[in-house]
Amino acid sequence: MKARENMASIELHYLTKELKQLKGRRIKKAYQLSRDVFSLTIWPELNGRRELILATRNCLFLSKREWPKPQYPSGLAMGLRKRLGNARIVDVEQPDMERLLVFDYEGAYSGKLVVELFGKGNLILTDEDWKILQVARTIKVRDRVLKRHEIYKPPPKPSDIPSINKIEDEEGLLSILQQRGALELWRFLLEIGVGPPYIDEVLLRSGLKANLKVRDLSQDQRRSLGNAVVWLAKRLKDKPDPVIYLSEGEMVNFSAFPLNSLEVKYEVKPVESLLDLLEEYFSPIITRSVKDKALLELEKRARALEIELKQQKDLLNRYEEELSELRQKGELLFSNLYEVQGLIEMVRKGIQDERIIDVDRSKHLATIVIGGIPISVDFMKTASENASNYYARAKKLSLKLVRGKEMLKVLEKRLLDMKSQAEILHISKGPKIRRKKKWFERFRWFFSTEGFLVIAGKDKSTNRELVRRYMEDDDLFFHVEQPGGAVVLVKTDGKVVGDETLSQAADYAASFSRAWREGLSYADVYYVKGKQVLTHAPPKMYIPKGSFYIRGKRTYLRGKLELAIGIWEIDGEPRVTSCPVEASAEMKAKIYVIPGEKEKLETAKMIKEVLENELKKVTSMSLYLDLDEIMKALPPGRFRILRR
Incomplete structure (x- = not known):
């Protein structure tokens, strides 16, 4: 079954109540993440939720994640910023249970921001008098026109038909049914604001079929329908009890409260709040539509390569057929030399024979x-x-x-690598959980068994930053003997560093070096004090860009290429990091890796699954692990998992 990809008016009804908490908060900035997805940053944040995501084709929700922003704002985003920048949210309303939300704002400018979730979706910015100032999708239909300088009008609706939240009892519903007799039952329910999947629940409770005409309902059927609709109207006044429905572990539907019509088909997963449900369910859907330019270019190249690969396969198939035919004909001629020679002689003499079916004397060919x-x-x-x-x-x-x-193998490998790169880029550019980080979390890090903080650079830029900004004279600087490795620092704070920390830092430096990509088990590592490291060469000497000059004596150690990837708890929150195996005792859950044959992305996915399962057994911490963080904790190269 295809997963549901949009919100119903009933979920929007509950969401409107949640969003009323935004009253008094300010809109700091507006972004257009894609053709139909917008982001408003809210200040102060609401329970850790800072971004209001407006996906006009699907949904809207307040997000705890930090969503990737385009490098340059679109013209529409600039227009939104001009009016909404630092504006205060005055009110949030859902008119008549429509799939429509209106934000009232005031500040340097005042007006309305309208989010339409029906049809192809739309985002409309108006002034106080409803004159359209910005519109995401220009529309001109019989009933209304949406373009700049026009007056905004919502979609037409019969004025005498109340929405589901205004129906009080069965008698009120029965009088409405008499006015709408020509409608099929499902159309009538849509008209009063009951959309899928709640239509199915009303039909299940009333025992009626969707395509029945309202005028054909018997008195008993009308009362059954009335009971079901009134139950739903009363349920809307209670608090939501959100659930997600799973099919074979995949999310396929959701509702603001449990529905019998869905519980009989799917596995039920309760969610703590409606805001959590909307973010969990829609984030993967929205992420697919918000793509970085580099990712789009990579996917375009991958599609072109797939076409080339198909053409190469078709060509090889033709070659194999032709090869089989040539060998068969060669074998037939060789096996029947006497008969063939006789036929050739007959062709030369012009003698006809039923075994000679064609002769082309200009080309000296005969069939x-x-x-x-x-x-x-x-x-x-x-x-x-x-x-x-x-x-x-x-x-x-x-x-x-x-x-x-x-060549086919080369193309297949190139395509596999390209798809892997695209998936890695998609993961790295996806929304990230927003949380406060320690300063050292910008780098690779762990704490040694003796309690020393050990940090490592991720690239040339962070290597240089570590040395220039964070290294002190008494700190220890580690690096592999060969070029192409991470700078590793042991922050000593003036204390004496023991052999355990020295050995663990050496292992870390060896692991995050070219030696891992080359599949080695050990590498030579040296260490010196921070005051021995220069970022520039002495006079009349030269060092390559990104390199360092070491003065004085170096101490050498043998570093082992083996890492533990796991969860370190900091301030009660899980942090994904890597460390030498000997330093991994404090990890809540871990898995060991060494150089091997498995691709980085595949390894990261396995590690994520294992760590999340292990984490459930040993702690009550949040179980969401970012795949991108796991990949950043791994060195470049291939892997073999040793022990779970």
């Missing part, structure tokens, strides 16, 4: 039938020469086939 198969031969050559010619052509084609298969 003869041997073993029921037509074969073209050069009648100026002997039978054995013709057989040899077919074998020679088969051999040449066989070589082309071998080269083609080699």
